[in-house]
Each structure stands twice: as C-alpha cells, then as structure tokens.
Amino acid sequence: MASFAGGALPPDHVIVTALRAGDEAMFAALLDTWSRGMLRVARSYVSTDDSAEEVVQDTWLAVIGAIDDFEGRSSVRTWVYRILVNAAKKRGLRESRTLPWSALESDGGRGVDPSRFHGVDAGLPGSWKVPPAAWPTPENQALAAEARGIIAEALAELPPRQRIVITLRDVEGCTSEEVCDILDISPANQRVLLHRARSVVRDRLEGYFRSVMAAE
Amino acid sequence: MGTEGKAGSVVKRFTCGELVEVVTAYLDDALDEPGRAAVEDHLAGCADCGRYLDQYRATVRALADQPREQLSRPVRDRLTAAFKARRPSA
Ligand SMILES: [Zn+2]
Numbered sequence: 001m002a003s004f005a006g007g008a009l010p011p012d013h014v015i016v017t018a019l020r021a022g023d024e025a026m027f028a029a030l031l032d033t034w035s036r037g038m039l040r041v042a043r044s045y046v047s048t049d050d051s052a053e054e055v056v057q058d059t060w061l062a063v064i065g066a067i068d069d070f071e072g073r074s075s076v077r078t079w080v081y082r083i084l085v086n087a088a089k090k091r092g093l094r095e096s097r098t099l100p101w102s103a104l105e106s107d108g109g110r111g112v113d114p115s116r117f118h119g120v121d122a123g124l125p126g127s128w129k130v131p132p133a134a135w136p137t138p139e140n141q142a143l144a145a146e147a148r149g150i151i152a153e154a155l156a157e158l159p160p161r162q163r164i165v166i167t168l169r170d171v172e173g174c175t176s177e178e179v180c181d182i183l184d185i186s187p188a189n190q191r192v193l194l195h196r197a198r199s200v201v202r203d204r205l206e207g208y209f210r211s212v213m214a215a216e
Numbered sequence: 217m218g219t220e221g222k223a224g225s226v227v228k229r230f231t232c233g234e235l236v237e238v239v240t241a242y243l244d245d246a247l248d249e250p251g252r253a254a255v256e257d258h259l260a261g262c263a264d265c266g267r268y269l270d271q272y273r274a275t276v277r278a279l280a281d282q283p284r285e286q287l288s289r290p291v292r293d294r295l296t297a298a299f300k301a302r303r304p305s306a
Contacts, residue, residue: 022299022300022302024296024299024300027295027296027299028296031287031292031295031296032286035285035286035287036282036284036285036286039285039287040285053287053288053291056287056291057287057291057294057295060295060298061295061298064295064298064299064302065302110237111236111237111240112233112236112237114233116233117231117232117233124231125231126231126232126233126234127231127232127233127264128232128264128265131263131264131267132264132267132268132271134267135271135274144281147278148278148281148282148283151275151278151279151282152282152283155282166279170276170279170280171279171280171282173280176244187246191240191241191244191246194240195237195239195240195241198240198272198275198276198279199236199272201275201279202271202272202275205271205275205278206271
C-alpha cells in the first residue's frame with residue numbers, strides 16, 4: 001500500500017496499475033488530492049453545493065467502474081475531469097443552468113483597466129499613470145491568511161468560465177494542454193480566460209494591500 | 217538567414233498598457249520570438265512593469281494556496297466502500 005501524504009502523486013502508469021489492483025491507499029490519495037478542484041469546478045456548472053458533491057461522487061463511481069477501460073490517451077487527471085465536466089454539464093442542464101462555451105462575450109476584453117495608462121496625447125502614450133505600488137511581503141501569517149480570503153472572494157465573483165480555467169490552472173496546477181483537453185477549448189481561448197481571471201485576482205490583491213498599507 | 221539586418225526595425229515595441237495584456241502569453245511561453253524579445257526589452261527598461269509582472273507571478277503562486285476542501289464523510293465512505301467492492305483485475 002502506498003502513502004502519498006503531503007507528496008506528489010506518482011506517474012500515471014503507477015496510478016492506473018494500483019487502482020486496477022484495488023490499492024485503497026492510492027484511491028484515497030486521489031480522492032484527497034483531486035476532490036477539491038472537482039468540487040470547485042462542479043460548482044460552476046450546478047446550482048448548489050449538494051449537487052456539486054453529487055456530481056463529484058458520480059464521477060468517482062464512474063471512474064471506479066471504468067478504470068479497466070482507461071486507455072491512456074490523456075492523463076488520468078484529464079480523464080477524470082472530463083468525466084466530471086460531462087456529468088456536471090448534464091446536471092446543470094437539468095437544473096436549467098448552462099454555460100455557453102462557444103462565445104467569449106463578456107469574458108473578452110482587457111485584463112487591466114485601460115484608464116490606468118496615459119492616452120495617445122501624453123508624452124509617453126500607454127505608460128502607467130500611477131504605477132503599481134509595492135506590496136508588503138506576506139511573511140506575516142495574518143496577512144497571508146487574509147490574502148487567501150481575498151483570493152477566494154475574487155474567485156467566487158469571476159464569470160464561471162474564467163473561474164473554471166483559473167481553478168484548473170492555478171489552484172489545481174493543471175497544464176494548459178490539460179485544461180484545453182478537459183474543457184474542449186482552444187489554447188487561445190484558454191489563455192484569454194486565464195489572463196482575464198488572473199488580472200482580476202491581482203487587481204483585488206492590489207486593492208487589499210493598498211488598504212492595508214494606508215491603515216498603517 | 218539574411219534577415220538580421222531588418223530585425224531591429226520589425227521588432228514591435230510594447231507600451232505598458234500593451235505589455236500587461238500579454239503577460240499570461242509570456243509566462244506560458246506562447247509568444248513568438250519577436251514578441252518575447254519585445255517583452256524582455258520593455259521589462260529591461262521599465263521597473264513599473266517589472267513590478268507588475270512580479271505581482272502577477274505572486275498572484276499565481278498565491279492561488280495555489282487555497283484551503284484544502286474535502287468531500288463530506290458520508291460521500292467519502294460511500295466511495296471508499298464502492299472501491300473496495302470493485303473486483304480487482306489482474
Ligand atoms: Zn512598462
């Protein structure tokens with residue numbers, strides 16, 4: 001029996017062999033490592049936390065049933081997340097919640113407010129009007145915990161597709177290829193959504209740090 | 217390749233406002249070579265954008281630090297039981 005507490009998961013062929021052989025520690029390690037991201041992604045498609053958990057549960061049951069059929073054409077994580085996204089979409093449809101993935105509409109546009117830069121009439125067009133201020137180094141535990149809360153709020157307020165992409169990429173550490181495979185989107189589309197989402201989160205942190213330093 | 221003489225004149229220059237919109241492409245190594253060079257050129261001369269990029273990277277790092285979140289006990293127990301009940305292959 002393997003133990004991966006605090007460590008990285010082993011390579012895919014090790015995971016698949018262990019799951020097929022009924023290795024409970026490996027199954028537990030996957031549950032503990034991936035369920036957070038799965039819950040977060042599922043929540044973007046369905047209407048309640050309970051439905052999100054049901055979607056995650058159904059996904060794992062499908063994984064348990066299909067592990068012998070896994071062909072290794074993608075990473076195990078991509079395979080599991082694709083099952084999750086399909087289940088979550090179906091559930092979202094039943095709940096009359098659908099995410100349009102085809103168009104970028106309101107998700108497009110810029111990451112940073114253009115009014116932060118000088119216009120064409122200025123001496124240096126496109127340069128910062130007020131440059132970004134230095135951030136405090138969050139060596140301080142309380143500050144780091146607060147920043148974590150600010151990030152959680154910012155994530156919750158993002159449009160769903162941006163939230164799903166930044167969750168997979170930055171919170172869960174998927175590669176851009178994995179994200180494109182999981183969501184069936186193009187690399188360019190993935191990058192626009194990720195860029196917009198990261199810029200918004202950075203902006204929220206900037207606002208928070210500005211208020212902290214103003215109070216000192 | 218015979219294009220060296222022209223390189224300087226075709227390299228795009230980014231303004232700060234343009235640079236902040238390509239940082240994800242830059243960090244993902246998705247820019248073409250002139251684009252990448254133009255970003256590095258701008259960063260070499262612009263401390264403000266250097267700070268912006270540092271903060272962008274710090275944001276990406278901080279995102280990986282969201283709280284752990286687990287399935288509820290009953291769901292976890294149900295899944296563990298389902299896994300045990302599965303007949304191992306080979
Ligand atoms: Zn600049």
